[in-house]
Amino acid sequence: MDQLKRQAAARALEEVRDGMQLGLGTGSTAKHFVELLGERVAAGLKVIGVPTSEATRADAERCGVPLTTLDEIDHLDITVDGADEIDPELNLIKGGGGALLREKIVAAASDRMIVIADDSKWVPTLGKFPLPIEVIPFGLGATRHAIEKAFAACGVSGQMAVRKAKDGHVFVTDGGHWIVDAQLGRIADPASLARALSAIPGVVEHGLFIGLASSAVLAGGEGIRVIERRKPKGD
Numbered sequence: 001m002d003q004l005k006r007q008a009a010a011r012a013l014e015e016v017r018d019g020m021q022l023g024l025g026t027g028s029t030a031k032h033f034v035e036l037l038g039e040r041v042a043a044g045l046k047v048i049g050v051p052t053s054e055a056t057r058a059d060a061e062r063c064g065v066p067l068t069t070l071d072e073i074d075h076l077d078i079t080v081d082g083a084d085e086i087d088p089e090l091n092l093i094k095g096g097g098g099a100l101l102r103e104k105i106v107a108a109a110s111d112r113m114i115v116i117a118d119d120s121k122w123v124p125t126l127g128k129f130p131l132p133i134e135v136i137p138f139g140l141g142a143t144r145h146a147i148e149k150a151f152a153a154c155g156v157s158g159q160m161a162v163r164k165a166k167d168g169h170v171f172v173t174d175g176g177h178w179i180v181d182a183q184l185g186r187i188a189d190p191a192s193l194a195r196a197l198s199a200i201p202g203v204v205e206h207g208l209f210i211g212l213a214s215s216a217v218l219a220g221g222e223g224i225r226v227i228e229r230r231k232p233k234g235d
């Protein structure tokens with residue numbers, strides 16, 4: 001599996017050109033991309049990156065990838081990031097690693113988002129992977145109630161749980177928020193659910209990435225597949 005992730009990362013690296021400003025994703029697949037990018041930088045490639053998490057910042061620094069922020073620059077050429085699920089419209093569930101908020105900000109600031117994954121992430125319909133919803137701890141009971149109402153309006157339902165870290169404490173995101181993971185099973189209309197969740201005041205962001213991915217690089221036993229999104233970015 002790790003080999004497949006690295007192959008997908010290597011294929012995405014072929015899209016990187018000298019002088020590009022890059023969004024650097026989070027997770028085990030994105031980490032391969034950062035490592036391979038570091039090798040190219042050591043060989044003379046001139047790029048600058050914006051990390052989507054403190055973990056990726058540390059990896060990029062270790063690999064010698066020059067970094068900046070979206071305060072210093074306001075636009076990126078390509079973001080390369082992993083995903084937890086990818087559907088045929090290239091809608092995604094992201095946030096398994098807890099970095100969904102920065103990942104979405106960085107992807108939205110990019111001309112192109114290339115998703116890299118092993119082909120186990122390719123699904124006909126999103127929802128088997130628990131949907132991460134980043135929330136403000138204040139008023140969580142009321143926010144959960146509003147989320148349940150949004151689920152019902154969109155024809156989905158399922159258990160919700162506040163994410164815990166390995167040490168048993170509540171997982172806190174890089175932005176200081178909590179994550180509620182929702183076991184929905186099948187999300188028939190991810191765009192409607194995304195809109196409904198975004199309208200809830202206590203929801204900071206959710207892991208549905210709709211219309212953001214430009215292409216997906218999927219590595220499997222039979223080789224690499226590159227799937228291009230048909231609609232323009234944002235649609």
Ligand SMILES: O=C(CO)[C@H](O)[C@H](O)COP(=O)(O)O
Nearest residue numbers: 027028029082095096097099
């Ligand atoms: O969204 C993410 C982190 O917030 C990751 O991209 C996603 O969880 C996939 O991770 P991995 O490459 O380790 O399978």
